[in-house]
Amino acid sequence: VEGSEGRESGYWRLSKLAVPARDDPGKDFTGISLPLLQAIAKAIKFPVASMLPDEAFTVIRKSFDARKVLKEPQFTYTVDMDVKKLLDMEPRAWDFIARLEPKLGAVEYMPKEKLASDLVSMLNASNKGYDHELGIRDTYNDSICPQDKKPRVAVIGSGPSGLFASLVLGELGADVTLLERGQPVEQRGRDIGALAVRRILQSESNFCFGEGGAGTWSDGKLVTRIGRNTDGVQAVMQTFVHFGAPPNILVDGKPHLGTDKLVPLLRNFRHHLRELGVTIRFNARVDDLIVEDRQVKGIVVSDSELRPGSGSQKLSFDAVVLAVGHSARDTYNMLQQHNVDMSPKSFAVGLRIEHPQELINSIQYSELAAEVQKGRGRIPVADYKIVKSVGEKNAEELDIAEQSRSCYSFCMCPGGQVVLTSTDPSELCINGMSFSRRASKWANSALVVTVSSHDFKPFRSHGPLAGVEFQREFERRAAVMGGGNFVVPAQRVTDFISNRLSVTTLPPSSYRLGVRPSKLHELFPPYITEALQQSIIMIDREMPGFVAKEALLHGVETRTSSPLQISRYGETYESTSLQGLYPIGEGAGYAGGILSAAVDGMYCGFALAKQLSLFHGDI
Template sequence: MAARFQPLTLYLSYPSSNHTSMFQTPFSFPCIKRGPALRSSKKSIKCTTLRCSKRTGKRRYPSEKKKLERMNKTLTQTEIKVKEEGFWRFSKLAIPVHKDPGKDFLGVSLPLLESISKALEFPVASMLPMEAFTVVRKSFDARKLLKEPQFVYTVDMDVKKLLNLEPRAWDFISRLEPKLGSIEYMPSRKVLADLISILHNLVDNQHGTKQEEARDGIHNKSFNRSLFSKRPKVAVVGSGPSGLFASLVLSELGADVTLIERGQAVEQRGHDIGALVVRRALQPESNFCFGEGGAGTWSDGKLVTRIGRNSDSVLTVMKTLVHFGAPPEILLDGKPHLGTDRLIGILRNFRQHLVQLGVDIKFGTRLDDLIVENKQIIGIKVSKTRAESGSNSQSLSYDAVVLAVGHSARDVYQMLLQHNVDMVPKDFAVGLRIEHPQELINKIQYSSLAAEVQLGRGKVPVADYKVVKYVNEGDEIVNSCLEDRSRSCYSFCMCPGGQVVLTSTNSSELCINGMSFSRRSSRWANAAIVVTVSMNDFAPFSGHGPLCGVEFQRHYERKAAMFGGGNFVVPAQTVTDFLDNKLSVTSLPQSSYRLGVRPSNLHELLPTHITKALQNSIAVFDKELPGYICKDALLHGVETRTSSPIRILRNTDTYESTSVIGLYPVGEGAGHAGGIISAAVDGIYCGFALAKNLNLFEGEIESILGKAQKNTGFVKY
């Protein structure tokens, strides 16, 4: 006969309303019968490939283990003076996918309360008030080592609100202790504002009522200019993320800003891209690379970054994007992205705000030259992009120039070289773009759960992937963690539910990239598979000095154009034929690239050591993603513009060029950022540094947004 378990009565102590006396209240719940402990068989797993540079678990270096032990000891010894207030942050709260409401639900569900109750050791999850908890982060984890894919949450618990709604929780809160990586106590929760609010507060604090009145009249452009007739004049060249955010900072702080963009506004730029895709009519100054928002506008719109997902500066950029129309979900999503369709509206709102601030935006205007006297900027020469370079050149005087061009502005690099601006070649990566049916990637990553994707409208996100392998100079895959790693081969700019697009800015050159819309509902998934290249690879082009990497890119882009036969047709090869190093003689699988593909042997397109590294790495990727090598997988050539091939040297504190006074190189094109978020952050810090130099800003930006991240233009995996 089964044993009967009587209800167990606990007496829980909690503070009264004035937190000065304690009393007890009976609280009953069923006793839980514990089953026998589960035994897990230990199997030795041989590490055949190096998946990442960071060791985890038992494979950590002794120094890393000691560091973690010290951090954990410090955390546990930290005295929490007032547990009746403040916030507790619970991380790594896992909810099996079959219990979770799905990717689009970002609130607190009952399954999430159950996970919180386990961390809190609270017996009845349904008694916890949802209002006391706030979701900070939600991500999806479908790794094969898990029994079932799961959503992983980070949640903040408001202690005061919880005790007001459920006083019996006090006994459990009083026993709660911090735990490294999963439980953290915060006396208060820092709530960051968007950049506009931060700037308004700074202006109010610095200039008081007079500046407040000036900003209230900022919508009247003539009033604004007459009030600040002697404002310092700044030219910002380039309307990508770094240029836009630098313009925002400088104009809000009182500078007279002119934003110069060689391309067109997003409305006209969309028409120009449509003409390219439909009629093969390439506008050299308005295309997938040039125009409002920069190259990232017509891309996947990824907002992931390596400079600190939870850093103050990154969160400020994200909240500013929300201010201009981005969905608030990007603040919580573990892998936030926008998509081209959303970016267009955000950029339009951003532009309208800058115009209201008095920023003079000149679209279709190309930077032809810098006007330099005694190694100091005194102005620039510009011309309309529809005219020949220099034929209608106009000289404009400025106190400073923020150079925020993209890494496709090769004519600007050449002009800087003529002025002896300090710059050096920089490592980047080149390779091919691989495309699979998205349904196949869903099945590889999710197995039976693939049916839940539903073209981006289902319960789980459209599947993506990230792969990386190290190769040595012999082009063999590095198996040992102790071997030297001279190159890496990795996936770059993976676009689930996307399409392959042309990023050429010249009809004699051919290069490609990937893009997607917010829903990611395309039938294809594509990603660049690229190999790092450095000065040794640029040796044949050393005669071009710091621009040897640029010439390296040009050489293979021209070669790709010849392989495609012209007219922007892309050379392509099935993955199986690429691995066998033979020309595809049968018809190629359908591609999302709308300008056409041509069968080619891509081994003849790139250097042998690059194709060999790609060949070996793809074979290894198939072991991680079984089915990655298949008859429907198609390689497109060539992907060369993964990051800037040069770095323009600047002072790490003032952001000013080391060789020309008044020149401020910033963003991805200058080699100091990589991606939408890091470029925007770089623009913010540069804007504040320049404003301080112009006596428009007092204080230290680090006290507001934290310390700036340096050298984010290229990260070697």
């Protein structure tokens, strides 16, 4: 066929291949089933699907799609077709392959296998020697930089951003010390258990602080707005798999890990860092920076575990990576005292709504809901994602900044539970987590409204920390409304939209420390409450049954992302106000979730390694 020369090898990427859910082997199967071969055959116009050899195809992405616009729920696949393999096994396919035309977003020709970028290859190569079961690494090459000349780098915080910065810098030969105020995952698990059972909140070891950062006892959703197929995200996902994450996260359209998978992954990550020579210190809170002539020379650590009763310790470093997350309010105060350039940033606040998971399954899947079977079934437990814009109708009456606020669902946890993310007993805030099977009987999600520096005006005396004070105000109100002891104020959604206290017994909640009927409609200022009420009514039109008597709102969700941004230079990641300081991740205002924080940490690692002359490539 004219124009098909040279296409006897290479790959065709076939996207949007639909397999009806009733015919698909199910969410956990990422191989080539006959119904998928039929969809492929249809796409390439090959007449007999069962004659196509499975070996010629690889599933790149698989997503479940139950949108109401479809005739029936389906799995949607992206598949790579290896032309050479296909022709070796089924030469008659050539007539059809030769006629294939590229079609935007559906059929794409790649002359050879897409090579992994330098970044992915580099992380792959460096991770290859690591066996996550044995915890042994065999490729570390100490010759990159002699031990006594290695630049000394402190990484503060072991969340995704700090871990990935440490990994890259460690691999490239820096002498890295990772300092984490909280505990390793084993002890952190016990501390979180004590919180759930005995109401003991450890100020340094809780849902926000400790190994792995805020996302460890989470839903572990690995979704991001920075582009699933970008090199950075691919490199992070593959690194997770090296450390023990199930490989199907690379294929799944909405991958998630769950706490039970995150904990062993983090343990493997820690072993690997130690094998690399990274010094990891837990229970080591960084309280201050040592600054001379606007240059960071070191840090002051309060280290109660290694040196009981010893107070603080001063340590010198060539560079300090600040990866503290958005709940380290004491660290923000310390930065303000050093006049570090920071400015308030928009974020979102609201309430967390919880429904019986079965109700969400039936709203989203109709009759297919029976197939969910608590995460063990063929189709995934139902979730939802909603974005609404409210306030336009009353734009004339509203201040400019209040026109058209976004209200959206945030951190939706199907089959999960509501958890306490406070770091101080006088404040109360919540979030959601789940285990890998998402098997609990509840579905929870935050419903949040965007707020910006205009809204923080009452707190402007706090300068760049005005947004932090804004958060704190509502966390304190929530703690008072709940009546103390981490009891969460709650209200039926039906009562919230009618501005009335729930007088009948509240529906059950997954939150372990108790809920108390409260006037949540009085917790936030009217512009937030009304935006939430309007959007809940809109959501119910889209998802009839969402406003149900079993649906319970919990207060408050305030830490959706960082309330400030620490200024840094784009290329070097260095603070614009303090040399030698590298603010990264969510706490610095450059990420919003596990993946974007990890990617930010990884790129900072490369940028810093370049400045330290450990790395000369382009990333």
